[in-house]
Amino acid sequence: MTMKNIKPIDTLSLVDKVEIRLLEFFKNNNLKPGDPIPKELEFSESLGVSRTVIREALLRLRTLGLVESKKHRGMVLTEPDIINNFARILDPTLLGTGILKNLFELRLILEMGMADFLFERKTQKDLDDLEEIVVKEEEQESDQSHFSLDKEIAFHGKLYQISNNKTLQGFQQLLLPVFEYVHLKNTPQDFKHRYSSGHFVTHRMLMDNIKIGTPETFRNAMRHHLEPHFDSIFKEK
Known part of the structure; x- marks a missing residue:
């Protein structure tokens, strides 16, 4: 006896189904941010559900930043703020270890x-700002291999x-x-690392690389700079 012919039970609520239908409607009609959408009553009659259900589904979409009410125009489609939506739920104290690890890995991936983009878009002012940051940290910390969150x-x-x-900057924030x-969960001992190259790649070395190096040499330098984090992650296998 096989179970192939038994279909799984649909556990979606009516509001869930309406939300999916509304999103399908937006896509099928090629609606763009700023375009008006039908009124609650029109959706209610077309889908055969109450206006209360439509209103709740639209409220979900409004929370995600997909729709909003405009004076004299009614409800319109909007461009969602992806970063802000992530920020609402990204409280480290509420996330599991696996998610925190994946997010920390994302940071390493972005920086590598x-x-x-850095070499294509850098300006002299950017280099001057980096110089100021590096000089300030060198004045405050004699041991450049010492990890400082600030x-x-x-x-x-x-x-x-x-x-x-802008999106990349948003992700960084x-x-x-x-x-x-992750930093606070570690002890000072966790940040002592024997580098494969024999020395720590400082921020000054990274900055000098941006000034006179190439994207490839910078990637290599950044990889050595972040080596303790990579090694820590790979040792957790």
Whole structure:
């Protein structure tokens, strides 16, 4: 006897189904941000459900930033703020270890992948700003191999800014609480690392690489700079 002919029970609520239908309607009609959408009554009559159900489904979409009410225009489609939607739920204290690890890995992936954008979009002012950040941290900390969350945020935050990609900058701000959470969970002993190259790649070395190096040499330098984090993750297999 086989169970192939038994279909799974549909556990979606009526509001869930209406929400899916509304999204399908937007896509099938090629609606773009700013376009008006039908009124609640029209949706209610077309889908054969109450206006209360339609209203609740639209409220969900409004919470996601997909629709909003405009004076004299009614409900219109909007462009959702992806970063803000993530930020609403990205509280490190409410996330499991697996999710925190994946988000921290995302930060490493982003920083390894931004090299070409940095070299294409850097300006002299950007280099001057980096110089100021590095000089300040050198004055405050004699041991440049010592991990400091504040100086990491200042230097790497500037790199995200140089990329001139607003979404990337948003992700960096979004991941800061996760970075802080992971940092605070570690002890000073966790940040002592024997580097494969024999030395720590400092922020000054990274900055000099941006000034006179290439995207490839910068990627290699950044990989060595982030080596303790990569090794820590890969050892958790």
